[in-house]
Amino acid sequence: MKYCNNILETIGNTPLVKLHKVTAELPCEVYAKVEFFNPGNSIKDRMALKMVEEAERLGYLKPGGTMIEGTSGNTGMGLALAAIIKGYKCIFTTTDKQSKEKVDILKALGAEVIVCPTNVEPEDPKSYYSVSKRLATEIPNSFYVNQYDNLANRVAHYEQTGPEIWDQTDGRITHLIVATGTGGTVTGTGQYLKEKNPNIQVWAIDSYGSLLKKYHETGELDMSEVYPYITEGIGEDFVPQNYDMSVIDKFEKVTDKDGAVMARRITKEEGIFVGYSAGSAVAGLIQLKKYLKPTDVVVVVFHDHGSRYVGKVYNDQWMMERGFLDVKTVKDVVNGRRNLPLVTISPDEKVSDAIAKMKKFDIEHIPVIHQQQIIGSISENGLFNKLIDHPDIKDALIKNVMQPAFPTVSLETPIEKLSVYINKENGAVLAADDSGNYHIVTKYDIIQALGN
Structure with a gap:
């Protein structure tokens, strides 16, 4: 039998x-x-797992102990898996910008989760760094994991991730691209690869609102670079000890929008359901395309799965609220018609009057x-069906032959969502502007808008 003794194996x-569509503009x-x-x-x-095993080896983590860590979610999940198999408890602090899915999964794995504010300094007593450190001093038989300064973090990637990439590329890799936060992946993987070939370029992708890029370039901890951002899992407002900046050849910053949009593209165009940071990594790589040549072999790390971001990056409403999703709305259709007045009819007019207006x-x-x-409402299709059976209906009053009113939607409704309302039985929707004036959008309007 071939099997694993437990999930950690x-x-x-x-x-x-190999990527094809999202990187088609790159030469390599x-x-x-x-x-x-x-x-x-x-x-x-x-x-x-490496940090847990090292803590056990050094005697920091004892049977029945509690692991305490500040996490954006993913490290907590790894620790929680190890805790289940090895019999430990977990308490995690995280920030209020992390997705609800991450928090829910941590709880499902048996961890206690404490959500802390994002927009505070690391030294603030309310920050998720400070809260986790404090808990480690207050709870007996506990171990503060500290992924940021625990060098077992980067050792794991030196021992595993780097050798795997080297073997999988047959040593052909020329560039490693990592969207980086704690520094463990980029430093450990990059160090191993550079030992195999010093010419390999290691490019780190940072987020606007993080100080890592400027620190790498100047050695200066410039807190004016720090401000709130939405991208999860990358960037920092301090420099973790896991970083060895000499391993990194270049830093590139990516906007929240570009990372989110690219994550959705990777999922839709490559069939790889990725998390936010994967989008940032590929977006950053494309921003640096002028430094690439046809003989290069680039490896981009896709850190996590898109299921963690279903309520955010993969939620159209969340994307639109932040201006990340360029979609056409009912308002765009209405404005494209130069706000022509709505043609209406009263219930006491005749069917012949409706036919005349349709022609005019x-x-x-x-x-x-x-x-x-x-x-x-009155529609051409509905009248046609009635006229076939009753040719004399042209003299009937509208109120006696009219159909149900067209559904009313918001002007901000994306036209892709109108399929819920416009169908075989109903051919249009209405939307009211701030002045109370109604506008109509039909099947034809949607086809025209989607085709432009």
């Missing part, structure tokens, strides 16, 4: 997958090291309005 040996081969194949769905499983204005759908209230 499945960590590592993740696949290398690009491969993704897809780390969500680890049991906790992220690269952090590697260093989490070249339209298929007319709202029925009585005392400034929409009470029904």
